[in-house]
Amino acid sequence: MPVKSNYVENTSPMFSILSPSQCEEILLAAQEVLERTGVTVHDEEARDILKKAGCWVDGILVRIPSAVVDRALRSVPKRVTLCNNRTGSRDVHLEGYNAYFGTGSDTPFTIDPYTGKRQRSTKKSVSNACKVIDALPNLDFVMSLGIVQDVPLLISDRHQFEAQVLNTSKPIVTTAHDIYGFADIIEMCEIMAGGVEELRRNPFMTLYAEPISPLQHAWEAASKLILAARKGLPVVYTPCVMAGGTVPATMAGVLTQGLAESLSGLVINQSTREGSPFIMGGVFTIMDMSSTIFSYGSPEFNLLMSSLADLAHYLKLPMFGTAGCSDSNLVDEQAGIEAALSIAMTALSGPNLNHDVGYIEYGSTSSLEFLAINNDVIGMARRLVRGIKVNDETLALDIIHKIGPGGHFLSEDHTMKHFKTETYYPSLIDRQRYESWLESGSKTLFERANEKVKDIIENYEPDPLPKDVQQKIRAIVERSEQKVVKS
Amino acid sequence: MSNYYEEISQSVISGQLDRVKQLTQQAIDAGIDPVEIINQGLILGMSVVGARFKSGQMFVPEVLMSARSMTAGMDMVKPLILSEDIPSAGKVVIGTVKGDLHDIGKNLVSMMLESAGYTTINVGVDAGPEKFLQAVKEHKPNIIAMSALLTTTMLSMKDTIELLKEEGLRDKVLVIIGGAPISQDFADEIGADGFAPDAGSATDLCKKLLA
Numbered sequence: 001m002p003v004k005s006n007y008v009e010n011t012s013p014m015f016s017i018l019s020p021s022q023c024e025e026i027l028l029a030a031q032e033v034l035e036r037t038g039v040t041v042h043d044e045e046a047r048d049i050l051k052k053a054g055c056w057v058d059g060i061l062v063r064i065p066s067a068v069v070d071r072a073l074r075s076v077p078k079r080v081t082l083c084n085n086r087t088g089s090r091d092v093h094l095e096g097y098n099a100y101f102g103t104g105s106d107t108p109f110t111i112d113p114y115t116g117k118r119q120r121s122t123k124k125s126v127s128n129a130c131k132v133i134d135a136l137p138n139l140d141f142v143m144s145l146g147i148v149q150d151v152p153l154l155i156s157d158r159h160q161f162e163a164q165v166l167n168t169s170k171p172i173v174t175t176a177h178d179i180y181g182f183a184d185i186i187e188m189c190e191i192m193a194g195g196v197e198e199l200r201r202n203p204f205m206t207l208y209a210e211p212i213s214p215l216q217h218a219w220e221a222a223s224k225l226i227l228a229a230r231k232g233l234p235v236v237y238t239p240c241v242m243a244g245g246t247v248p249a250t251m252a253g254v255l256t257q258g259l260a261e262s263l264s265g266l267v268i269n270q271s272t273r274e275g276s277p278f279i280m281g282g283v284f285t286i287m288d289m290s291s292t293i294f295s296y297g298s299p300e301f302n303l304l305m306s307s308l309a310d311l312a313h314y315l316k317l318p319m320f321g322t323a324g325c326s327d328s329n330l331v332d333e334q335a336g337i338e339a340a341l342s343i344a345m346t347a348l349s350g351p352n353l354n355h356d357v358g359y360i361e362y363g364s365t366s367s368l369e370f371l372a373i374n375n376d377v378i379g380m381a382r383r384l385v386r387g388i389k390v391n392d393e394t395l396a397l398d399i400i401h402k403i404g405p406g407g408h409f410l411s412e413d414h415t416m417k418h419f420k421t422e423t424y425y426p427s428l429i430d431r432q433r434y435e436s437w438l439e440s441g442s443k444t445l446f447e448r449a450n451e452k453v454k455d456i457i458e459n460y461e462p463d464p465l466p467k468d469v470q471q472k473i474r475a476i477v478e479r480s481e482q483k484v485v486k487s
Numbered sequence: 488m489s490n491y492y493e494e495i496s497q498s499v500i501s502g503q504l505d506r507v508k509q510l511t512q513q514a515i516d517a518g519i520d521p522v523e524i525i526n527q528g529l530i531l532g533m534s535v536v537g538a539r540f541k542s543g544q545m546f547v548p549e550v551l552m553s554a555r556s557m558t559a560g561m562d563m564v565k566p567l568i569l570s571e572d573i574p575s576a577g578k579v580v581i582g583t584v585k586g587d588l589h590d591i592g593k594n595l596v597s598m599m600l601e602s603a604g605y606t607t608i609n610v611g612v613d614a615g616p617e618k619f620l621q622a623v624k625e626h627k628p629n630i631i632a633m634s635a636l637l638t639t640t641m642l643s644m645k646d647t648i649e650l651l652k653e654e655g656l657r658d659k660v661l662v663i664i665g666g667a668p669i670s671q672d673f674a675d676e677i678g679a680d681g682f683a684p685d686a687g688s689a690t691d692l693c694k695k696l697l698a
Contacts, residue, residue, distance in 0.1 A: 042588070108638065108668040120670075147638050147668070154639060177639045212588050244548065245591050289546035292595060292685055364667060 023314035038063035046222035053271035082171035085204035097350030102141035104356035121146025130167035213246035229272035238281025245287035281320035297338030321351030325359035347381035499532030502552030554602030582610035
């Protein structure tokens, strides 16, 4: 064996938008926004906590000295682990460049796979969606993929959570209307985990909250950040900003203000209890100045997502990203293009917990067929990111020499050993020859996805929750319903 | 004389605020009827802007720049005419409903309505039924427009409509609603007079309802 020095190996593709110097400049700019402009905090308790932490509170306006932000960045954990909600198996490691994929939660509408019609999402549609997510191997976590709207709306969050846990064992990112909703959901989770401490040690869920841009933390958001810290449970905090609308039109301005919103949320969270798990989110995109939509498919959306991932890595914060979604009003060529670009860029950039797979109509509608198609796209992206191994075995000089000019590699042990790991085989993407495709019904990708989704809904059985746990969860849902009826 | 109109409307279309002010002053000095400056110059330009926005040839910031230019001209002409002669397409009270601080959509609608010649009274965010009621009593609008981003807060829209009924004011004012979770079905269910999916169509809806 020769000695080999100065050898540089890429074990994955290398990809970044921002350099470390640019990340530092944006961080300092965001800190300047917090120190100079400040944020409004519409929650008295949060303002008290911030004041005690050294922030300058003037009415509802809170300005945050840079030292307070620095302290929060030091105390926040660099990693968060999420578990399987049935077995407690520690599956999802939100750290470094690990990219996981899952759905989103807040689409008011969904496409019914049986009628093809856009309808309001229901407890049934959320249950079906969770089954499909549970069955698709490339999806790592669950958000409800719809707002449950066929129950009393004020406590629909409890129903939504029940629909999720009954139908999937994957980790759950959960929304709630307010801290009372979260308290009920956390109680359900503690029952599932077998206790308060057990849930904290092996969390299978993370709470979700978001500020309102520009630079506002509503009561709901601030109180959720505080509750999560007190419970020692992870919380995702996601500014949803649109360039030219709620943030400046320039990409660097978007990153600066968006980061300022995230960091001020981090300060509320860490000032409540240092060391609380916190996941920095960010759906940063443009407002389309013609239709005024919040774009889920523009190139700027991808550019901002990747650059925010660079910032998250620079700050060593776990990050919640967005991918596999589209502005298109149906699952068409546009949807495929937009989802593939965003999934590939996300996989290359490495934000950790990437949601909204399966969204169409700029985040207003979900499609299970789109989800199933994106399951394949995620598989393809995972293959891209595995890169190319270069060593004696893979250079395969002996095999090349053995076969020589002419001949073939099909029956070689080397081929048998490597072809399955070196190549990815998607499930819905079609590579049939023309005649076979004709014989199998000349189906489009969408039609194949529709069949797959219906097959899962009709035949797939998720791991059941123990009966007694189901009953206890039901009791909490019913208790919340009675409170609403009384009030 | 007619070239003043043409130049004013062109300058409104291109959003040249200073040029609009300059031309409006020249027209006033030349003794041109102020009502005609509005109708044949300022508003005519803005109606072209509206049409171009609708067909995708102009973008929101350009429309708003045109609207600012038009308003600057209007502000110069208004003192010269009787208030009842000032053209207004109608009066709209607009706000984001109780419990909701999301206001970009509502503000966009408000700006689009103003650029189409409506007078708007913006009651801000977190506006409960009482706030809308008070604004109806005070301003006597043709329309109230409510916005919500959340499925929980959109319920407050119904409360406002109910309160207007209790106060005997429901038939005095039209109610329109909008926001991400809102649909025509929901508008029908709570007894609103209309729903619009975006700022451009909100303007069209107001035109249709007041026609």
